[in-house]
Amino acid sequence: MASACRSVLFKPTSIPPRRNPPLLASKKNQDRCVRFRTVRCAIQLDLKEVATAETVKEEPKLSFSGRLDAVSEADLREKGFLGLRKTKLVCTVGPACAQPEELEVLASRGMNVARLNMCHNTREWHREVIRNVKSLNEEKGFNVALMIDTEGSQIHVIDHGGSSSVKAEDGSAWLFTTEKYEGFRPLVVQVNYDGFSEGIVVGDELVVEGGMASFKVTEKLGKDLRCTCIDPGLLLPRAKLSVWRDGKLLDSNPGLPTLSTKDWADIDFGISEGVDFIAVSFVKDANDIKQLKSYLASKSSESIRVLAKIEGLESLQNIEDIIEASDGIMVARGDLGVQVPLEQIPTIQEEVTRLCRQLNKPVIVASQLLESMIEYPIPTRAEVADLSEAVRQYTDALMLSGESAVGSYAEKALSVLCMASCRMELWSREENRQSLLSQDQLAVSLPERIAEQICNCAVDMANNLGVDAIFVYTKHGQMASLLSRNRPDAPIFAFTDSSSTRKGLNLHWGVIPLEVPLSDDMEYNIVETINLMKVGGALKSGDSVLVVSDISPTDAMSAMSQSVLVRTID
Ligand SMILES: Nc1ncnc2c1ncn2[C@@H]1O[C@H](COP(=O)(O)OP(=O)(O)O)[C@@H](O)[C@H]1O
Ligand SMILES: C=C(OP(=O)(O)O)C(=O)O
Ligand SMILES: [K+]
Ligand SMILES: [Mg+2]
Numbered sequence: 001m002a003s004a005c006r007s008v009l010f011k012p013t014s015i016p017p018r019r020n021p022p023l024l025a026s027k028k029n030q031d032r033c034v035r036f037r038t039v040r041c042a043i044q045l046d047l048k049e050v051a052t053a054e055t056v057k058e059e060p061k062l063s064f065s066g067r068l069d070a071v072s073e074a075d076l077r078e079k080g081f082l083g084l085r086k087t088k089l090v091c092t093v094g095p096a097c098a099q100p101e102e103l104e105v106l107a108s109r110g111m112n113v114a115r116l117n118m119c120h121n122t123r124e125w126h127r128e129v130i131r132n133v134k135s136l137n138e139e140k141g142f143n144v145a146l147m148i149d150t151e152g153s154q155i156h157v158i159d160h161g162g163s164s165s166v167k168a169e170d171g172s173a174w175l176f177t178t179e180k181y182e183g184f185r186p187l188v189v190q191v192n193y194d195g196f197s198e199g200i201v202v203g204d205e206l207v208v209e210g211g212m213a214s215f216k217v218t219e220k221l222g223k224d225l226r227c228t229c230i231d232p233g234l235l236l237p238r239a240k241l242s243v244w245r246d247g248k249l250l251d252s253n254p255g256l257p258t259l260s261t262k263d264w265a266d267i268d269f270g271i272s273e274g275v276d277f278i279a280v281s282f283v284k285d286a287n288d289i290k291q292l293k294s295y296l297a298s299k300s301s302e303s304i305r306v307l308a309k310i311e312g313l314e315s316l317q318n319i320e321d322i323i324e325a326s327d328g329i330m331v332a333r334g335d336l337g338v339q340v341p342l343e344q345i346p347t348i349q350e351e352v353t354r355l356c357r358q359l360n361k362p363v364i365v366a367s368q369l370l371e372s373m374i375e376y377p378i379p380t381r382a383e384v385a386d387l388s389e390a391v392r393q394y395t396d397a398l399m400l401s402g403e404s405a406v407g408s409y410a411e412k413a414l415s416v417l418c419m420a421s422c423r424m425e426l427w428s429r430e431e432n433r434q435s436l437l438s439q440d441q442l443a444v445s446l447p448e449r450i451a452e453q454i455c456n457c458a459v460d461m462a463n464n465l466g467v468d469a470i471f472v473y474t475k476h477g478q479m480a481s482l483l484s485r486n487r488p489d490a491p492i493f494a495f496t497d498s499s500s501t502r503k504g505l506n507l508h509w510g511v512i513p514l515e516v517p518l519s520d521d522m523e524y525n526i527v528e529t530i531n532l533m534k535v536g537g538a539l540k541s542g543d544s545v546l547v548v549s550d551i552s553p554t555d556a557m558s559a560m561s562q563s564v565l566v567r568t569i570d
Helices: 002-007 027-052 070-079 100-108 123-140 261-273 286-298 313-317 319-325 333-339 342-358 381-392 410-430 446-465 478-485 499-507 522-535
Strands: 088-092 113-117 145-149 166-168 173-177 188-190 205-208 213-221 224-231 233-235 241-245 277-280 305-310 328-332 363-366 397-400 469-473 492-496 511-515 544-549 563-568
Touching: 070 100, 088 410, 088 499, 100 123, 100 410, 113 123, 123 145, 123 261, 145 261, 145 499, 173 213, 205 224, 213 233, 261 286, 277 286, 286 305, 286 319, 305 313, 305 319, 313 319, 319 342, 328 333, 328 342, 333 342, 333 363, 342 363, 342 381, 381 397, 381 410, 397 410, 446 469, 446 478, 446 544, 446 563, 469 478, 469 522, 478 492, 478 511, 478 544, 492 499, 492 522, 499 511, 522 544, 522 563
Parallel strands: 088 113, 088 397, 113 145, 145 277, 173 188, 277 305, 305 328, 328 363, 363 397, 469 492, 469 544, 492 511
Antiparallel strands: 166 233, 173 224, 205 213, 205 241, 213 224, 544 563
């Protein structure tokens, strides 16, 4: 049957190419329906011709099970294929949303990945959250992936016992100390790292949290520093420190490894709890990622995907190598804003997002997306404009930090992300902003180039034909990600027999991953998955699906392992 699939591969039809099919419910859409029926007839004819030439079909070997996750199923019922949100959503889990009922609310409102920031709280606390998320997936049919985010080696202020923020007045004299003490001492700042003042000289500037307040170093007292406030402001708990000399940032922790002893222990914890992603903070170069990946391989945990957080100058200097070495990227704008002038962050975000798409790695835009919603039930206009711009740049995912971890309106913040992303995705489609990337060839070897070309052309074809959905059968997620890279109009349903591939694909734009047993017999996979989706009510008679496969067929006559075809549903 695989040969039947291939025989309609790119079969020319007489249908003129149509770019930018108008969307549902518009006047123009009636035109789309009329034309679309013609398309369907033409393809149906092809399939019928093929069907008569078929050889005897083997008995099915596998029984199909598996289902859509509960959220996609509900969204599909309510909004149809084109209404499915493409941008993925990551929520940081903290005390404000860690109870099973609270996690369930976030999962049902579209959280694709739950992030645990290992900077905060105990491993026991994180273990409980991980287990709660896994139980929800099993019992309620969600497909929420789990990410741990390493603490990394970072110099910051320790909580000022009691008060949430301390004012620094212009000209006031302060002591920055490594001494450990409990409680509050006026005009003293406790710093977390013993070696923080190494390399700092009198005249250097200490900048708190990218500009919340600044101090000039006036004297070195052993490991401590006496300073004068030169730019008044606020000191918040755990505020980050950076050191500047003559207007240039100093590498304030040159001797510290990217992954500390505590980070390695957290990574072992993540492996033993079966998380899906590890996000590495303060990545400096590709070796940081390679080292972790080989460690995961040595523990037979290579299915855990490693994300590099871009949050420092060094990571920007080595950006391409880091993207290539990692399984995805987080534009961590919080710490980035401590190291680079704020006005440079928008262009860095856009460039990193573009590079990630070119190199086919998912990218998360993170931090302060809806910062005001930590306290208020609605966002600012500027926040909505910012996150919409990230969606317009086709980021794979958006992330909530404090908004979900400690905010009073986690659920509302998530709804704002959902609504704003759907709106911008719709607008982008209407404006025909999806541009094919065929000019940016990614692959090197012939089989890889074939896969890439097939995905580029398949998306072009899917858009031109206005199919309802794209189906892809994938072991490791490669073809699904290549399809996603082209940002098609239709959602990509990725069928895989690997639970880790399913979870990994959770971060990819427009991909809805399902876990099903897959056969070598591609026709069998197609028929069974179409049935599966019909039974679940996702596919209806008259819908059309473009099918892409990268499962090698058993048919020895075939030189190609990939195929593309279009099916209409009876
Ligand atoms: N597991 C947790 N336990 C307690 N508080 C947390 C936890 N995770 C996050 N938070 C709180 O939420 C805030 C925002 O989270 P995040 O952006 O991940 O961390 P940070 O601000 O330290 O970079 C943190 O400053 C912290 O106050
Ligand atoms: C996401 C970030 O990292 P963290 O919250 O761990 O500091 C950031 O700095 O933007
Ligand atoms: K972190
Ligand atoms: Mg950070």
